[in-house]
Amino acid sequence: MNDSATEDEQAGKPIGAKPGKAPDKKPEGSSEVRETLSFLLKLALAVFIIRSFLISPFVIPSESMLPRLLVGDYLFITKWNYGYSKYSLPFNLPLIPGRIFASNPTRGDVVVFKAPPTNNQDWIKRVIGLPGDTVQMRGGQLFLNGKAVPKQRIADFVEPVSPNTHCEPAFQDTAEDGTAICRYPQYRETLPNGKSYNVLDLGQTIADDTQVFKVPADHVFLMGDNRDNSEDSRFPQMAGGGIGYVPIKNLEGKAVVNFWSTDGSASWVLPWTWFTAARWDRIGEGF
Template sequence: MADSADPAAPSASAKPAKPHSEARDTAWFVVKLVLIVFIIRSFIISPFVIPSGSMLPRLLIGDYIFITKWNYGYSKYSLPFSMPLIPGRILPGTPKRGDVVVFKAPPANKEDWIKRVIGLPGDTVQVRNGQVILNGKPIPKVRIADFTLPVTPNFSCEPVFQRIENGKTICHYPQYRETLPSGYSYKVLDLGNQPIADDTQVYTVPAGHVFLMGDNRDNSEDSRFPQVEGEGIGFVPIKNLEGKAVVNFWSTDGTASWVLPWTWFSATRWNRIGEGF
């Protein structure tokens, strides 16, 4: 009688185990990491760095902020490089007047810009003598103390606004507080009469769009100007909104040098970290 098979012996059909591969493990880790970052940046929260002074006094060049991505719904502009993976807009939401939003700037819809929501669909907006008229009623605008900021590599101003204080050049800009009908208020800069920006026609915001303005009213290309790439943006489709600004998480005045680590700390504007909207 033939001997029975040894149960401990390997089956002839069993496949040999794959050898351990550090390269494969590393590649799989990188794939998972990229996927997690993609999901977080696209649907939850994303960083944004302030490149210009159009939102002074609230935002300075060199500020780093977080924006939340769920507030206004999702479109392809929510995704990195505007990947066309989302048809139209899902989970839509309408911003509130006063929200500070990051969006893809029309007409090219390629660059990320940041402005404040002033008009919603159906609103009328006009600027007369530098004062915003919303739905036929002037938004209260009250003069407050000058906005002041030292001249640094990240910030300069025209000589007419400069003063020397304790050996440093300080910019002094005329500052005002505007208050929306909801009671929400914020600060704006108004540097003087600008014929085109300070006196406009009456704009009626179409459905599915918003009217956006920079807080630095005389240095902001925004919805007051027709859509021209790199200049005016006209009415901005709500689907272009990528998220709502919520908090500063870093700020630098531009004096740091990568090869001088101690300057990373001296250049940091510590008082701006954690400042919310």
């Protein structure tokens, strides 16, 4: 009997074992890439669902909703209030036929919607007329179903001049501390359902006297609170102009709260200006 170890034994292999193929090792880099892509896909899906069906941010780009909303306000809108249509989805994806879980808005609601006739821009206005209502402006006075909506003069609306203000010379003023301000005539309107809000009346314009509008079925009549500086349902549908009657299916959501506001003086390369430009008193303001 041979006491010397065989080559297999010396190599730590059982005697007679056949040469085997070493198990493949997956490259660590490819595994990390797959995990990252999986995470990003799940994140994108979560954002899509949240923004489409629950809550979405919106930034105010114009002064048509002064005094309630200022240029540079950021707000959240809830998406479930009026049902869902393709306009609830990013890029108007045609995944929802018609309108589901439909519900009409309430007079006085501030809504974000796809603006006719192009239906590809997000606008924000206040709901004034519902299906079947008649709406008219006479001498700057709002009439709803033939009755004047109470309009009470209150203190002027004052806004500090900043990069996010566009104050016409007629409304420029100076505060007691010497800072430049915009001063606008302000009124309080109260709708028949008791909803009250402030509006601006900057003087006599073509928007102050209109025909009688009869709101058709499945549509709403929307107006800006800055009554003399708002292209809204008082004007016929025109790209970049009026919006006429707005289909309820175009409504994306209801404004609920300001979560940020800036006067426009911040610079991205100067982080401390992010705080000095914030309008802190407007953050958390509800509707």
